[in-house]
Amino acid sequence: MNIIIEEMSLNDLENIKNILTSEFDDFWNYDILKEELESENSRYIIAKLGNEIIGFAGIKIILDSADIMNIVTKKNYRNQGIGTLLLQNLISICKKSNLTSISLEVNEKNLHAIHLYKKFGFKNMGIRKNYYKNQNGIIMFLGTE
Ligand SMILES: CC(C)(COP(=O)(O)OP(=O)(O)OC[C@H]1O[C@@H](n2cnc3c(N)ncnc32)[C@H](O)[C@@H]1OP(=O)(O)O)[C@@H](O)C(=O)NCCC(=O)NCCS
Numbered sequence: 001m002n003i004i005i006e007e008m009s010l011n012d013l014e015n016i017k018n019i020l021t022s023e024f025d026d027f028w029n030y031d032i033l034k035e036e037l038e039s040e041n042s043r044y045i046i047a048k049l050g051n052e053i054i055g056f057a058g059i060k061i062i063l064d065s066a067d068i069m070n071i072v073t074k075k076n077y078r079n080q081g082i083g084t085l086l087l088q089n090l091i092s093i094c095k096k097s098n099l100t101s102i103s104l105e106v107n108e109k110n111l112h113a114i115h116l117y118k119k120f121g122f123k124n125m126g127i128r129k130n131y132y133k134n135q136n137g138i139i140m141f142l143g144t145e
Contacts, residue, residue, distance in 0.1 A: 001049060003082065005089045008044035008056055010037055016053050024056075024072045036060070036069060043097075045089055047073075047082050057086040059094065059102070066094045068104035071113070083116050091120060091144065100145050105137045114138065 016023075017030055036042045036058060044058035057071035068090065073082040094102055105128065106113050122140040131137030 001080065003054070003085060004048045005045055005085065006048060008037060008046045008058070010034065012046050012053055012056075013037060016056075023074050023076075028070055028072075033070075042069070043090075043093055045086065045093070047086055049077075055082045055086050057090055059090055061097070061099065064099055065101040065103065066090075066097075066099045068102060071116075078112075083113075084119070087116060087120055091142070094144050100143065102142045102144060104140050105131065106140060107132045108136045108138050114140075117142075 013030070013033055020028070020030055020033075037044055039060070041061045042058055043061070044056060046053050047055035053074070054077045055071075055073040058069045059066040060069050071083060071086050071090070073080075073086070091102065102122075103125070104117065104122070106117065108114075108127070117140050120142065122142045125139045125141045128137040128139060
């Protein structure tokens with residue numbers, strides 16, 4: 001697969017607006033993503049196959065660290081390396097921007113995502129109880145220096 005990683009634009013968001021929850025995931029919504037894309041402190045990227053957006057991911061920068069806000073692969077392209085490619089690119093953006101750490105919060109039941117983060121060296125830093133309705137969130141951290 002010839003996947004291209006590009007910075008995500010508002011136009012890209014418009015392109016996937018109608019399939020955001022059905023074909024990507026139902027956690028995020030259009031308004032929040034639009035706000036994120038318009039924020040100076042956010043960096044979002046997309047994975048493209050031809051003209052099709054098959055994944056996106058983004059960080060919010062707070063001082064010298066980044067929070068991963070989202071990383072999602074279109075449902076019918078999962079388990080083919082797209083998530084790995086997106087995360088690799090986010091980490092490299094953080095390193096190039098001289099950010100010293102990356103953190104994130106993930107649902108404890110989201111084993112695929114946890115596996116992906118651990119693959120890149122993220123460590124569990126703690127649990128946030130009942131963060132996702134009745135499920136706990138795991139806080140993960142990666143030092144990038
Ligand atoms: C988490 C997510 C982004 C992973 O994306 P992906 O494109 O499937 O990721 P990859 O194909 O690069 O796979 C990453 C790892 O997870 C494993 N994996 C992914 N899907 C899997 C599946 N269905 N069964 C078994 N393992 C799986 C892969 O084997 C791979 O590990 P490996 O490199 O050791 O083999 C994707 O599942 C997703 O979009 N989930 C919904 C949104 C979400 O929960 N995001 C995280 C929020 S914190």
